[in-house]
Amino acid sequence: MRTTLHVNGKLVEVDVEPRLTLADCLRHELRLTGTHVGCEHGVCGACTIIVDGQAVRSCLVLAVQADGASIQTVEGLAGGDALGPLQTAFRRHHGLQCGFCTPGMLMTAHALLQAEPEASEARIREVLSGNLCRCTGYVGIVKALLDARSAYARPHTREAR
Amino acid sequence: MKLPSFDYAAPSTLQEAVSLLGAHAGSALAIAGGQSLLPMLAYRLVAPSLLIDLRRVPGLDAISVTDEGVCLGSKVRWCDVESDARLRTAHPLLAQAVTHVGHSSIRNRGTVGGSLAHADPAAELPGIALTCDAQIAVAGALCPRTIRAEDFFLGPMTTALASDELIVELRFPAWPAARRWAFEELARQRGAFAIAGLALYYDLRDAAAANVHIGVFGAGPRPQRITQAEAALNGRVIDEQAIAAAARTASATVEAIDDVNASAAYRRSLVGTLLERALTRAAQG
Numbered sequence: 001m002r003t004t005l006h007v008n009g010k011l012v013e014v015d016v017e018p019r020l021t022l023a024d025c026l027r028h029e030l031r032l033t034g035t036h037v038g039c040e041h042g043v044c045g046a047c048t049i050i051v052d053g054q055a056v057r058s059c060l061v062l063a064v065q066a067d068g069a070s071i072q073t074v075e076g077l078a079g080g081d082a083l084g085p086l087q088t089a090f091r092r093h094h095g096l097q098c099g100f101c102t103p104g105m106l107m108t109a110h111a112l113l114q115a116e117p118e119a120s121e122a123r124i125r126e127v128l129s130g131n132l133c134r135c136t137g138y139v140g141i142v143k144a145l146l147d148a149r150s151a152y153a154r155p156h157t158r159e160a161r
Numbered sequence: 162m163k164l165p166s167f168d169y170a171a172p173s174t175l176q177e178a179v180s181l182l183g184a185h186a187g188s189a190l191a192i193a194g195g196q197s198l199l200p201m202l203a204y205r206l207v208a209p210s211l212l213i214d215l216r217r218v219p220g221l222d223a224i225s226v227t228d229e230g231v232c233l234g235s236k237v238r239w240c241d242v243e244s245d246a247r248l249r250t251a252h253p254l255l256a257q258a259v260t261h262v263g264h265s266s267i268r269n270r271g272t273v274g275g276s277l278a279h280a281d282p283a284a285e286l287p288g289i290a291l292t293c294d295a296q297i298a299v300a301g302a303l304c305p306r307t308i309r310a311e312d313f314f315l316g317p318m319t320t321a322l323a324s325d326e327l328i329v330e331l332r333f334p335a336w337p338a339a340r341r342w343a344f345e346e347l348a349r350q351r352g353a354f355a356i357a358g359l360a361l362y363y364d365l366r367d368a369a370a371a372n373v374h375i376g377v378f379g380a381g382p383r384p385q386r387i388t389q390a391e392a393a394l395n396g397r398v399i400d401e402q403a404i405a406a407a408a409r410t411a412s413a414t415v416e417a418i419d420d421v422n423a424s425a426a427y428r429r430s431l432v433g434t435l436l437e438r439a440l441t442r443a444a445q446g
Contacts, residue, residue: 001169018169018212021199040162041200042267054240054269060199061270064169065192065214108266129351130264 003067007032008076016063023047025063026073034074034103038132045131048104049073055111074103077110085151086110086144095144097135104131109145117152119145164202171214175221175300175327178213183302183325185211191327193236196263196271197279221274221329226251230335235274235328243268252336254293254360257344258285264352274328277313280320282418283354283379285346286331287314291384292360292376295333301326314383340364341399341446343439346379347431349422355379356423359435361443363394370394375436380428381416389414390436399444407440408433 004013007030014029021040026032026049038046040059047058050072077084083091086109096102105128112119112127119127124145125138133141172178182189189211192198201207215221221236224245231252233242239262242248248256262268262276262285276286277297290297290310297308302325313321322328346358357380363370373394375387390410397403412433417425 017166019164019166019202021164024163041203042196045264045266048266055266056269057266059203060196060267062169062192062195062199062212062214064171065195065216067171112265126351127265130266 001064003064005063005066005068006070008072014063018062018064020063021059022049022051022061022063022066022071023058026058026071029063032073032075036100036103038100038104043132044101044104045108046101046104048107048131050107050111053111053114055108072107072110074106077106086113086148089144089148089151090141093143093147094140095136096140101131101133101135105133105141109141109148113145113149113152117149117154119149121146162203162205164199165205165208167209168211169214170211171217173217173219175218175329178215178218179300179302179325179327181211181213182327186325189213189324191215191274191278193272193275194238194270195275196267197275197281201279215274215327224248228335229332231255231333233273233331233333235272235277235330237273239263239268239271240265242273250338252293252333254336254342254344254362255289255333258289258358258360261285261344261346261348261352261355261358267352273331277328277331278320278322280314280316280318280383281354282317282381282383283356283358285355285358285378288358288376288378288384289360290331290333291378291386292362292374293333294374295331297328298330298332299326300329305329307332311386316382319383337364341370341443343442345435345439345442347435354422357428357431357435359432359439361436361439363399363443368398369396370399371396375411377411377415377432377435380432381418385416387411387415387432387436394440399440404437404440404444408437411436 026035036046038044042060049058190209191213193215221234223234225232226247242259295310342362346355358378361375363373373391378384390407412429415432417428419425
């Protein structure tokens with residue numbers, strides 16, 4: 001089926017089987033292999049991307065269901081070769097080791113901090129509970145998010161401080 | 162696993178969706194958020210010939226709050242319930258329960274209709290619907306009908322919904338402002354399926370409990386009411402003695418299953434504990 005997607009600001013058209021998940025469409029049709037696929041049934045969170053502004057699991061969305069949607073993947077987080085502020089914070093706080101869960105962590109965190117730039121540590125931990133990491137013990141990831149919050153602060157909240 | 166092969170349709174009216182379901186009765190399935198159905202497909206526990214996507218069907222995503230109660234359209238997502246401030250007073254039990262559904266990225270797509278139709282015994286919404294005497298409005302090839310929650314959930318992943326019927330709306334009766342209520346759930350980790358969960362409410366008449374409703378999910382093969390504990394509490398002041406007696410009754414009468422997460426005996430004991438905590442919390446107001 002012909003399906004139109006806006007991926008990281010670019011309009012793309014793909015012709016896919018209805019059974020193809022959005023995760024596999026991104027990886028295999030569009031060669032955006034930054035999105036990782038772990039469990040393929042919505043448990044691990046590794047494939048989390050942002051669809052129409054909200055974090056979703058791309059293994060639990062059919063590509064055909066996303067027809068017309070705006071999609072942001074981890075490839076859309078950096079400006080060329082320069083890491084974005086969230087990625088820089090992950091690096092600074094050792095928020096990754098093997099890196100498998102990292103794209104999903106980053107996209108979950110990006111959606112959260114865009115919507116709630118002043119999220120508390122408890123709120124950050126609650127939202128991250130949907131993403132499994134088997135290396136870090138999460139402490140570095142939580143620190144990275146806490147540190148990255150200032151980069152997402154809205155102008156008026158910055159003034160208020 | 163990769164999903165089995167199927168055809169796909171995205172009709173633009175409810176009537177079209179229903180007639181497609183009817184034409185493929187038994188082999189077509191409706192999909193909205195897909196947060197339960199896609200894992201079922203990935204496990205190949207279902208293999209429909211046709212998926213009917215409801216994303217273009219209008220009019221199923223409204224939350225209405227009136228004197229009659231709260232109505233949730235079948236395409237209302239968990240995140241819609243969470244962000245609707247009216248529900249915190251119009252139905253605080255529902256609002257609280259929904260925060261326990263999966264994780265935030267699941268709640269961004271999962272829907273009311275999907276949860277009801279999937280009928281996982283450990284799911285929160287079927288438990289809340291049963292506890293609160295909710296009604297499920299469905300559309301079908303014949304005439305629309307309304308099914309009481311107590312008649313809807315038949316067993317694990319099994320409902321009274323016919324293969325050519327679609328859920329349109331979930332209707333909760335009005336919620337008095339002074340009502341006492343509580344929600345308790347135990348899961349291995351946040352967002353995981355409940356080993357058991359419990360919802361309750363009652364109204365106060367001359368300091369005594371009336372209209373006591375206690376519902377349990379996750380413990381048995383389908384959500385259940387704990388009617389003997391309800392009867393024992395009706396007309397009584399909710400004090401320490403009444404709470405302990407009700408907890409014992411709940412443990413003794415709840416239908417509990419053995420599975421990989423917990424034994425039936427553990428679940429029976431847990432339901433007693435959850436009822437004790439819930440009644441204590443509700444009594445504090």
